[in-house]
Amino acid sequence: GQQVMQIPQYQHVQEGEDFTTYCNSSTTLSNIQWYKQRPGGHPVFLIQLVKSGEVKKQKRLTFQFGEAKKNSSLHITATQTTDVGTYFCAVDSTGTASKLTFGTGTRLQVTL
Amino acid sequence: DADVTQTPRNRITKTGKRIMLECSQTKGHDRMYWYRQDPGLGLRLIYYSFDVKDINKGEISDGYSVSRQAQAKFSLSLESAIPNQTALYFCATTEGSNQPQHFGDGTRLSIL
Numbered sequence: 232g233q234q235v236m237q238i239p240q241y242q243h244v245q246e247g248e249d250f251t252t253y254c255n256s257s258t259t260l261s262n263i264q265w266y267k268q269r270p271g272g273h274p275v276f277l278i279q280l281v282k283s284g285e286v287k288k289q290k291r292l293t294f295q296f297g298e299a300k301k302n303s304s305l306h307i308t309a310t311q312t313t314d315v316g317t318y319f320c321a322v323d324s325t326g327t328a329s330k331l332t333f334g335t336g337t338r339l340q341v342t343l
Numbered sequence: 344d345a346d347v348t349q350t351p352r353n354r355i356t357k358t359g360k361r362i363m364l365e366c367s368q369t370k371g372h373d374r375m376y377w378y379r380q381d382p383g384l385g386l387r388l389i390y391y392s393f394d395v396k397d398i399n400k401g402e403i404s405d406g407y408s409v410s411r412q413a414q415a416k417f418s419l420s421l422e423s424a425i426p427n428q429t430a431l432y433f434c435a436t437t438e439g440s441n442q443p444q445h446f447g448d449g450t451r452l453s454i455l
Binding site: 261264275279281329330333 | 378399401
């Protein structure tokens with residue numbers, strides 16, 4: 232079945248430092264979604280990437296889809312304490328767009 | 344997401360008990376999902392449904408059953424709860440293929 236590896240599992244940064252999480256798939260993906268879950272909260276959709284090599288930005292967040300459509304990254308520039316949470320990638324696990332397989336997530340801790 | 348409501352929010356029960364977790368949504372979405380979240384394992388799909396007559400098993404359906412009573416309601420049952428079903432359970436909905444998933448606030452279930 233679909234396997235999605237997400238690294239690192241955990242990262243602790245000081246406010247103002249950059250942060251990157253990576254999502255790697257064993258198969259070519261049709262698209263990838265990213266979600267954020269605040270501590271004690273539920274996952275919230277951030278963005279979807281569809282095209283090979285696609286780059287999308289949301290303020291300090293930059294999302295990238297690999298050229299081979301097997302990997303993706305989320306980069307946060309100059310982290311803030313509001314960025315604390317767990318970031319998940321999610322991929323279409325069957326190619327039929329019926330269900331998602333979530334990565335194991337990267338937990339980000341930001342301290343002053 | 345206030346449009347997706349899960350009840351109860353917390354539940355503590357004993358091994359062998361039957362438990363039902365309920366999910367209702369006002370988004371008008373046909374597709375509904377049940378996930379469980381365990382630390383370090385991300386979100387794993389239990390069951391999903393595309394309409395009241397369509398129920399599908401996810402990757403970890405053993406020990407669980409579901410009922411889609413109406414477009415807006417999707418319930419998850421544990422017929423005879425066991426301690427390793429202790430987890431955080433999320434319901435989610437989506438409008439269709441390759442669309443964002445909208446999550447409820449979750450049910451924290453502890454089985455003693």
